[in-house]
Structures are given as C-alpha cells and as structure tokens.
Amino acid sequence: MGRLDGKVAIVTGGAQGQGAGIARAYVAEGARTLIADIAKDEGQALADELGPDAHFVHHDVSDAASWTAVVEDVNTRFGPVSILANNAGILRFGDIERHGADEVELLWRINQLGCFLGMQAVTRTMRKNGGGSIINASSVEGLAGMAGCTAYAATKWAIRGMTKCAAMELGPKGIRVNSVHPGMIDTPMTRVHGGDAAMEFGASRIPLRRVGHPEDVAPLYVFLGSDESAYINGAEIAIDGGVTSTHAFGG
Template sequence: MGRLAGKIAIVTGGAQGQGAAIARAFVAEGAQVVIADIAEESGEKLAAELGDAARFQRHDVSDEASWTSVVEFTAATFGDVNVLVNNAGILRFGEIHTMDLDEFDLVVRINQRGTFLGMRAVVPTMRRNKQGSIVNASSVEGLAGMGSLAAYTGTKFAIRGMTKAAALELGSRGIRVNSVHPGMIDTGMTREHGGDAAMEYGASKVPMRRVGTPEDIAPLYVYLASDESGYVTGAEIAVDGGVTATHAFGG
C-alpha cells in the first residue's frame, strides 16, 4: 500500500481488460485515477467500485479535443496529472493485400495517433511541474513481427519508437517515458479473435504454457508509475511468459 501515494493518473482504455486491472492496482497503491474510455457503462461501474479515488471520463484517444478535456477534468477533479498510461488500443487481423484501408487507418488512429496525442496533451503540465511518468502500451508485436498483423504490428513498433524519442526529449525535464510489451493476455480484445481455442493455442506457444492475465501486467505499471523506477526511462519491458526469449526459423 502507498507506493503511488500522491500520484494522479489517467489510464486510457481503463474500463476493462488490462486497463481496468491497472486502474485497480493504482488505486490499491494510493493513486487517484481517471478512467478514460469510450465504454461508458463499464467505466462508470469500475469507478463506482473503486470509490472516491477514481472517476470515469468518456474519452476518445484519437480526438485532440477529447484529450484537452480529459486533462482538464483530471486537474479539476484531483489535481495536475503526473502519470499517464496510454493503454487504449485495438487489434485487427488482415493480410497486407486484402486489408481494407479504412480498417488499417482505424488501427493507426487509435493505437499510434492516440498514444502521440496522449503524450502531447500531458507534457505541458509535466514540464511545468518538472516531473511525470508516461507508460505506453506496446506489445511483443512491437518487438517482432507477426503475419496478418501488419497494421497492429506497425503501430506497436511505432509506439516503441515514439517512447524512446520522447524519453530523450523529456528526460532533462524530470519526465520518464517507458513502453510495456505484453504477450498474449486473456482479455475481451484477444478472445474476440478465437475464444477459448485461441487461448489454448496461444498457451501452447508460450514457454510458461499459459497465456497471461491482466493481473500479470498491472504490477509492472505500478512500478513504472512509482518513484521506485526513478532511473528508468526509454526502456522496453516484455511481460510475455518467455515468448521473446527465443527465435523462429522460417515463418
């Protein structure tokens, strides 16, 4: 308890899945959290569950004005934001020669543009206060490619790169920027692409022989948001059950 005392966080995609686990873990460690998501019913329910330390704000990460609103809402409700978790993202499968351009653009808009806008929205406040932590959700697909995921993989590589560029720009201002790279995690987003069969197949490919849970991921976010990670910036940290410990021949 108390590892995040004094921290005021925005968690995007915070209404469900990994985002909800992060919000719960943050509140349990003493942070005040704005759960930012388009899923209003789930977001309001989670905020009510977490009590006075959490509020829900409807938020579209791809919209610049929505970012201005959520940062202002956070400041008015709890105070200046000093932790941003860019967790919101979508997953779409499609081979390069068949994927619809509108769907490709949607993945880029939510995953990559949303992360960029989030960093840009909170940096002025963090610069003024000379401190802050930004944690960007990438993926193991931001470390290596996967067939039929060109759009998703491209955005996750971009998030990894933007994280490093931002860490270089902001380090002297007391702002740390890191990326988290989960493997296959059992969430609604992954289950919609294959259900139990996909989970079982994924587990068979993991050295630990299980897929991860949101609760496996959340403690790393707590660490990166806390002062314990005060000398960690520009890092890329995999939480994947060992998937990226190996290599593949062929494809």
C-alpha cells in the first residue's frame, strides 16, 4: 500500500468496468483520484464508495472545453495532476462494406481524439510541476488486426502511435507516456457484444483459457503511475493472457 502516495490522478471512463478498477486501485494505493465519465449515477456512486480521496465529474473526453474544466477541477481540489489514465473508449464492430460513417467518426472522436485532448490538457500542469505519467488505453487490436474491427482497430493503432510520439516529445519535460494493450476484459463494454457466450468464446482462444477482469488490469496502471516505472517511457504493454503470443489471434 502507499505506492501512489502524494500522486493526483485523473481516470477517464472511470465510472465502471476497467476504469472503475483503476480508480479503486489508485485510491487504495494513496492517490487522490478524479473519476471522469459521462455515466453520472455510476460515477457518483463510485466516488461515494471510495471516500474523500475520490471525486466524480461529468466529462466528455471528445470536448476540449470539458478537458480544461476537468484539469482545473482536479488541480484546485487535490493539487497538480501527476497521473492521467486515458482509459475512456467505446467498442463497435462493423464490416467495411456496411459500417456507417457516423459510427466510425464516433469511434474516432472518443477513442483517438479523446486520448489526444487528454494528453494536451495535462501537459502544462505536469511540465510545471516536474513531470508525470500518462497511460493510454490501446488494445490488442492496436497490435494486430481482427475481421469486423477495422474502424475500432484504427483508433487503437492511432493511440499506439500517438503514445510513441508523445513519449519522445514529452520525455524531456519529465512526462512519461506509455500504452496499455488489454485483451478481452470482462466489462460492460465487451459484454454488450454477446454476453456470456462471447466471454466463453473469447476464453477458448486465450492461452490462459479465461478472459481478463478489471482487477487483472489495474495493477499495471498502478505500476505505470508510480515511481517504480520511472525509466519506462514509450512502451507498449500487452495484458491479454498470452493471446498476442500467436500471429493468428486476429483470426
């Protein structure tokens, strides 16, 4: 315990699923944590559960003005932000021939633009206060491909690339930027696409023969937010039960 003592964190998409797991772990390890999400009821309930070291704000990651307000809020409430868990994202499947442009654009706005705006919003504070850690949520679909996933994968590959560039640009300012690439994690975002049957099918393709859970992912976010990872910058870390160990995982 206490691995994040003195840290101030923002977790986007923090109201449920993987984000909620990260927020719980951050508070447990000593970070004062701002939970940012569009899900008001779930986000406020989580902040109430976690106590005075957590606070919820309604936040649209695709809106630059909303990002400005979030960073001002956390800097005033808890102190200068030192960790950004850029976790918010959506998942949509669609064949190339039939995937509507409006849904493709929505994926881009939330997953890719939201990630960029988050990095942009926290950089000034982190630079002025000696550095920080930005952790961008990509996916195993940001490491390879999968049929029916072109638009989603495009955003996750973009996050991987943005992370590399940001690590080079912001590293001299003391800001580390890394990407995390989860495999199939049992969350509301993934369960909506097939429920138990999808989880069972996913597990059958993973070397560990199970899907992941938020509790499997959160410790990596703790490590990357802590000073234990002080020399890790520009890395891409898969947390997927071994699925990317085979070239055929996109199948």
